[in-house]
Amino acid sequence: MTLIIPALTSCGGGPKGDMPWIVDRFDDIKVIRYEVPGFDALPLEEKELIYYLSEAAKCGRDILFDQNCPVNLPVRRTLETVYENYKGDRTTAEWKALEKYLKKVWFANGIHHHYSNDKFVPEFTEGYLLDAIETIPEEKFGSLNSLRGEVCRAIFDPALYPTKLNQKAGDDLLLTSSSNYYHNVSQAEAEAFYADMAAADAGNPEPVSYGLNSQLTKDDAGRICERVWKLGGMYSPAIEWIVYWLEKAQAVAKEPQKTNIAALVSYYKTGDLKEFDRYNIGWVKDTVSNVDFVNGFIEDYGDPLGRKASWEANVNFMDTEACHRTEVISDNAQWFEDHSPVAEAYRKPVVRGVSAKVITVAMLGGDCYPATPIGINLPNADWIRKEYGSKSVTIDNITYAYDMAAHGNGFNEEFVLRAEDRERMERYGKLADDLHTDLHECLGHGSGQLAPGVKGGELKSYGSTLEETRADLFGLYYLGDPKLVELGLIPSLDVAKAGYAKYILNGMMTQLARIEPGKNVEESHMRNRKLICEWCYERGKADKVIELVKENGKTYAVVNDFGKLRDLFGQMLREVQRIKSEGDYEAGKTLVEQYAVTVDPELHKEVRDRYYALDIEPYGGFVNPEYELVEKDGRIVDVKISYPADYVGQMLGYAKDYSFLPNIN
Structure with a gap:
């Protein structure tokens, strides 16, 4: 809009x-x-x-990745770990394909195309990825080790998370979309939930934008509730x-x-x-x-x-x-x-x-x-x-x-x-x-x-x-x-x-x-x-x-x-x-x-x-410019700007310096 x-x-x-x-x-x-x-x-x-x-x-970069699909962060981090630590041949066709896939994930903030919403099709095999992972010490992956199977399914199973946003008339648009705005909630349930909120707000000349900043999900008792995106x-x-x-x-x-x-x-x-x-x-x-x-x-x-x-x-x-x-x-x-x-x-x-x-x-x-x-x-x-x-x-x-x-x-x-x-x-x-x-x-x-x-x-x-x-x-x-x-x-x-x-x-x-x-x-x-x-x-x-x-x-x-x-x-x-x-x-x-x-x-x-x-x-x-504070005698006296020409370097730098969320949210 x-x-x-x-x-x-x-x-x-x-x-x-x-x-x-x-x-x-x-x-x-x-x-x-x-x-x-x-x-x-x-x-x-x-x-x-x-x-x-x-x-x-x-600082909100990880938020968007997770909003776009619940497996985006572990997929991105697994591939980044491989990219930074792999000691094998980086001239092969499969390595080049893996590198291209990672660049696409960075660009789209996830595993779905930023415009078409379709899931990317990898041009390297699951076996190649697993072999590459095996050459890297487990401690480099940390908590990602327990998510390896889920990461592979997300990348290689075409039936899993096929489209980020489905708008096809007649489908349940929530159950067929892979975005993380709704979890285990059908379209009919979500529409009824917010219809009740709107009815309670009827006549308000300043209506609240209900649902704008939350994930809609179900609690342990099966009741629909919101997880609000806020401090705490x-x-x-x-x-x-x-x-x-x-x-x-x-x-x-x-x-x-x-x-x-x-x-x-x-x-x-x-x-x-x-x-x-x-x-x-x-x-x-x-x-x-x-x-x-x-x-x-x-x-x-x-x-x-x-x-x-x-x-x-x-x-x-x-x-x-x-x-x-x-x-x-x-x-x-x-x-x-x-x-x-x-x-x-x-x-x-x-x-x-x-x-x-x-x-x-x-x-x-x-x-x-x-x-x-x-x-x-x-x-x-x-x-x-x-x-x-x-x-x-x-x-x-x-x-x-x-x-x-x-x-x-x-x-x-x-x-x-x-x-x-x-x-x-x-x-x-x-x-x-x-x-x-x-x-x-x-x-x-x-x-x-x-x-x-x-x-x-x-x-x-x-x-x-x-x-x-x-x-x-x-x-x-x-x-x-x-x-x-x-x-x-x-x-x-x-x-x-x-x-x-x-x-x-x-x-x-x-x-x-x-x-x-x-x-x-x-x-x-x-x-x-x-x-x-x-x-x-x-x-x-x-x-x-x-x-x-x-x-x-x-x-x-x-x-x-x-x-x-x-x-x-x-x-x-x-x-x-x-x-x-x-x-x-x-x-x-x-x-x-x-x-x-x-x-x-x-x-x-x-x-x-x-x-x-x-x-x-x-x-x-x-690629964004970069800014640096210039200090003298404990005071900020200037801010310098520079223009990097390294897309991969900026993405890896952002992953290191602005990665705050857990793998699964």
Whole structure:
């Protein structure tokens, strides 16, 4: 509901050896180094604040691994122990396969692909792994020795933990998903448990986000209960360190940030979701702090019921020069809301607290690392957004790093049929992407309102896809509005044409390169893009608004009428907003299942063949910078930043320095 994941477009890869941006390449992944321009010019107190917040951002790493699957920590630690201690031949094919598998586990924060959610298939044998383990002294493995059989089953048994997140209609989504948000609890039991909580909270104008920070399980008597993620509760050893560094940050922060950090610490100590609301209200009202951060259980994309949140962190500061465009958008938020194509009853009569900025990220953690969103809009609670507004950011140094890593990859030449489209994408593609992200995050997520009596969770497992669809449509619709020219945000509507052509190409075709043969679309952002493109393609078929053109045996997605396409975006936005505002589950389900899920196998094969022939990877993620306190006479006098180019080294370092949880939680 609150972030933009990079699409698979011309920012899709880079030439081998393209340093300093790309530092590692394996499987379908490239690892990129990002810079933090402006850090050295910050005042010392802000550098010190970034250091402490960055340490807190790294301390929750184990939490995400365990949330993603209950065996992730013993699998990761077993493979790390082998990697660091194996004395055998490291040039063999099986060793290289084991090394690649471990790199994938690091990147995905577990044994399931970070995008498709499918379990990784090892290219080495169980016998090879066991032989490698036997060459290493048992004391190196410690308590992992008793878990060896479970680790091997998790890696090599395809029937065990097959998918992290199952969203297939008709299945029990909890019993068929491998994430660790629910233990021994069926979908019907979980829905009834939280329905009772919601009923008890009926009429509360400030509803609690029940279940956000807990695992739902059963006690010894078979009664359903929650294990809350807090100090003294589940994940306490890691949360202790998160709190330690947050309190260090609180000591050097200025108001109002000092009070906001105190509220977050209180939430971690108590697990009280009302404290989390208090923190979010203070956080969204703070529009003056140059350094900002996200830390906590935030996004619910990984929960098939859209209730429980993964742990994530992000530390950043303002890019004051680039903030101009988001300031203009925010200042005109009421105009955009008033002129939205949605029904008047579902527009906000008064838009409150739209705060938007372009940021430079200084540290990524949890569900933001190594792969990260390029835009964020928080908080998620609808009542807080309505009463206090939201805070939106576009991460400029990350989009810049993606752009630099993509130079010369041959993507546009292969997939964009018309020269005029290629020229517009080359000239305006990054501006179109940045503005679409700004509109999506700054206004799209915060736009519209619910009908009386609608709470916001009625769309259930389809909620995340439909919310991303709504925000994307808002951004697409206004990207083509002459108002953007009037406001000086774009030189002409050629920017919209570049953005539209790129979006349709990705949603209908090139994002399919990310999906394994025979699979459907599962990830919410991919479903969202496919839903928009396929719906518009069908609705505009008579006028050939979008056309699939065959030329020289290759398929191309071409936009023939940009004006009519914008009209279709507006029509679809009106319907998707109605679905959300009214909580129309059946209509939302029909849209997603009809347009967003199934894949044409022939087109799928063609796209994958063409894409992988370019020798570029469809996914990208990052290594973090490193920070070091500089002391003189017992005082901190500076914070130094450096940019490592060693993905393996950073992952092993994090495993050594930020591994706080037991193997099984």
